[in-house]
């Protein structure tokens with residue numbers, strides 16, 4: 193039996209009746225396009241805002257647009273620099289460049305792989321206007337020192353929560369600590385739609401209104417446009433699906449955390465680095481990332497046994513071809529660079545069977561030489 197990295201089919205089967213009914217309702221009402229008055233989109237926005245504990249959630253087409261739109265809403269553009277982690281999905285940096293600003297990379301924490309808050313100040317300049325902490329793999333960045341620095345330097349803080357729906361930092365919900373936050377509802381995320389979808393969150397009324405306008409052609413009213421925006425709307429069908437799934441998210445998060453604890457126990461004697469938990473964070477395990485030597489061999493053994501794995505990320509952003517022109521050197525991002533060769537994501541999802549975790553651990557135990 194093959195084991196995927198994330199089992200979206202099992203997830204659908206577990207709530208099939210609810211999902212099918214929700215989709216059917218949208219189709220019968222032909223409530224396809226979101227803004228400005230689609231009740232399914234509005235309802236999801238309200239539910240997600242309540243879940244987070246913020247004043248506004250603004251739905252949009254995907255998590256990348258969410259970052260791009262918020263940066264624009266804050267007026268960030270040419271001549272500005274934005275601090276982003278070296279180890280993240282490219283969207284975080286792409287969205288900065290799309291606004292004509294410069295993404296400036298910050299190296300990773302050696303244990304958590306998130307942005308290392310100790311390394312932020314050395315990357316800042318007079319042109320720094322914003323910082324985008326990414327709560328990577330489901331674990332929050334160490335926000336208190338980051339927020340203190342941002343307050344002192346007057347930077348805008350946009351939390352990228354694409355991998356961290358429901359994660360906590362010292363009891364505070366990810367996405368409620370900065371000026372604004374972005375979410376992806378890509379199918380494989382902890383809260384995923386049946387296609388692309390995204391969202392933004394903030395307590396700032398002015399930013400909320402501006403971001404909404406940008407996401408919907410600068411719309412003020414019918415055929416009345418206050419600015420040139422774009423089309424970045426969430427579909428009614430996606431919103432209805434997300435409303436159904438949001439109700440299950442807390443239970444799914446608990447299950448992910450249980451699976452992670454099982455992995456920890458089963459892999460305790462295998463010579464690898466387990467995912468470290470920061471004492472300030474409640475990790476929601478979007479990914480379960482270990483670090484191994486001889487990664488290719490481990491991947492091959494798992495693959496022979498029908499077990500899928502992932503690498504997040506095989507190349508840290510400064511070393512991608514996309515940023516080659518900037519000439520970054522490995523010694524500028526030593527932690528991110530070193531992690532590139534060892535990171536390995538194992539299957540994790542709420543429906544993952546305990547017996548499968550046992551099997552994965554056994555294969556890993558055989559593939560990795562015993563600790564000497």
Ligand SMILES: *Cc1c(COP(=O)(O)O)cnc(C)c1O
Nearest residue numbers: 254255256281283354376377378
């Ligand atoms: C998935 C992801 C995004 C982008 O989301 P899309 O919905 O795929 O555009 C942004 N940042 C991070 C860290 C992500 O993991």
